[in-house]
Amino acid sequence: MTTLAAVDSLAAVDSPALPESTRPAAIQNFALPAWVYNHAELTRLEIERVLLPTWQIVCHVNSIPNAGDYATLDIGPESVMVLRDRDGSIRAFHNVCRHRGARLLDGAGNCPSTITCPYHGWTYRHDGHLIGTPVKESFANLNRADYGLKPVRVDQALGFVFVCLSGDPPPVSKVWEGLAEELLPYQFSKMVPLGPITTDIWEVDWKIAMDNYLESYHVPIGHPGLYRMFTPDYEDQASLPGIARGISWMREQESSRWSERLYQRLVGKVATHLPEPLRRSWRFYSMLPNLGIDVFPDQIDFFQLLPYGPGRCMVRGAVFGLPDSRPEMRAVRYLGARINTQVNNEDKWLCSRVQRGLASSSYRPGPLSRLEHWMLEFHNLLRSRIPEFRLETAPQRFGGASLG
Numbered sequence: 210m211t212t213l214a215a216v217d218s219l220a221a222v223d224s225p226a227l228p229e230s231t232r233p234a235a236i237q238n239f240a241l242p243a244w245v246y247n248h249a250e251l252t253r254l255e256i257e258r259v260l261l262p263t264w265q266i267v268c269h270v271n272s273i274p275n276a277g278d279y280a281t282l283d284i285g286p287e288s289v290m291v292l293r294d295r296d297g298s299i300r301a302f303h304n305v306c307r308h309r310g311a312r313l314l315d316g317a318g319n320c321p322s323t324i325t326c327p328y329h330g331w332t333y334r335h336d337g338h339l340i341g342t343p344v345k346e347s348f349a350n351l352n353r354a355d356y357g358l359k360p361v362r363v364d365q366a367l368g369f370v371f372v373c374l375s376g377d378p379p380p381v382s383k384v385w386e387g388l389a390e391e392l393l394p395y396q397f398s399k400m401v402p403l404g405p406i407t408t409d410i411w412e413v414d415w416k417i418a419m420d421n422y423l424e425s426y427h428v429p430i431g432h433p434g435l436y437r438m439f440t441p442d443y444e445d446q447a448s449l450p451g452i453a454r455g456i457s458w459m460r461e462q463e464s465s466r467w468s469e470r471l472y473q474r475l476v477g478k479v480a481t482h483l484p485e486p487l488r489r490s491w492r493f494y495s496m497l498p499n500l501g502i503d504v505f506p507d508q509i510d511f512f513q514l515l516p517y518g519p520g521r522c523m524v525r526g527a528v529f530g531l532p533d534s535r536p537e538m539r540a541v542r543y544l545g546a547r548i549n550t551q552v553n554n555e556d557k558w559l560c561s562r563v564q565r566g567l568a569s570s571s572y573r574p575g576p577l578s579r580l581e582h583w584m585l586e587f588h589n590l591l592r593s594r595i596p597e598f599r600l601e602t603a604p605q606r607f608g609g610a611s612l613g
């Protein structure tokens with residue numbers, strides 16, 4: 210039944226009665242050529258020209274509340290640590306020992322007083338200064354002041370900590386500024402992690418996963434559960450430079466599934482910190498090139514798509530909420546997480562089917578719906594940073610064919 214309703218809604222897309230966002234585009238745009246979704250040299254260039262010069266989320270400020278708490282982020286060959294100093298400030302450094310380059314920290318944790326390299330024991334203060342070098346007399350004229358950890362640009366927005374490894378983009382706080390007011394009631398910066406940062410490997414190029422997040426055209430067919438509970442966000446879209454926002458509204462009609470129905474009934478009663486309309490909305494924010502922030506009445510999450518070789522990516526993410534131990538909030542969060550796990554599994558499955566389909570010699574880029582216009586913005590960003598995105602096949606100097 211849901212499928213039929215979904216098909217009907219898609220068939221009606223050309224109707225003049227539908228909102229602006231669903232009407233046919235004046236110019237027909239097309240998907241990117243298949244080769245760009247599985248090519249080692251292109252992946253290297255994407256890291257260098259698209260991901261390192263943009264703001265990358267590392268964690269929430271309350272993921273590292275105490276002095277010495279840290280979280281790390283790996284992007285291609287680079288690794289960064291963000292760390293809470295004793296004075297309460299948050300610092301970011303390359304996660305690389307200044308002696309012979311060993312990786313210093315992994316994952317997330319706490320360095321109570323200093324950061325000590327696991328190889329020969331060089332020791333750094335939380336502010337990055339080198340303060341300990343075992344057998345110091347074995348070095349000729351070693352001036353410790355010359356070998357502090359290399360700092361990385363760090364900024365905060367919405368309670369999240371971001372780093373930028375190269376280039377000079379405007380502060381990330383500026384990028385999100387225009388959305389600060391509508392997000393204020395959620396109190397992001399008071400939120401705490403509801404679990405650790407998780408990572409998952411998808412056999413999918415990171416751009417396929419981002420394409421998927423940037424369009425809701427697939428929701429009625431690809432996410433039947435979500436569609437039972439919420440309207441697709443076709444009619445409530447907005448974008449700031451670099452950020453897209455879609456809002457789905459909870460349907461009046463209750464879902465036929467118990468867990469979905471229970472969520473629909475409970476969430477409005479539990480999320481009492483929010484004004485009424487916000488209790489009925491699921492909001493999706495995406496910051497180009499590779500970040501999604503999902504905002505639900507009961508919790509929020511981020512996910513970040515990182516290349517993990519051509520045709521593979523790491524999906525890194527975490528869930529946050531206001532401190533709240535009421536059993537009814539726990540129940541709503543459990544139900545919300547259950548629905549989102551299902552949606553996530555559906556996306557992973559759908560994206561992997563695209564990855565496999567693109568490997569076929571028969572595929573040529575298909576036309577894009579107006580409902581996929583944010584994908585187009587993403588692709589335009591990619592084209593502007595790497596002109597080879599405009600080519601139908603990989604250039605010779607890239608080393609020939611993509612990996613199957």
Ligand code: FES
Nearest residue numbers: 306308309326329
């Ligand atoms: S590589 Fe870190 S102390 Fe030697």
Ligand SMILES: [Fe+2]
Nearest residue numbers: 421431432556
């Ligand atoms: Fe999806």
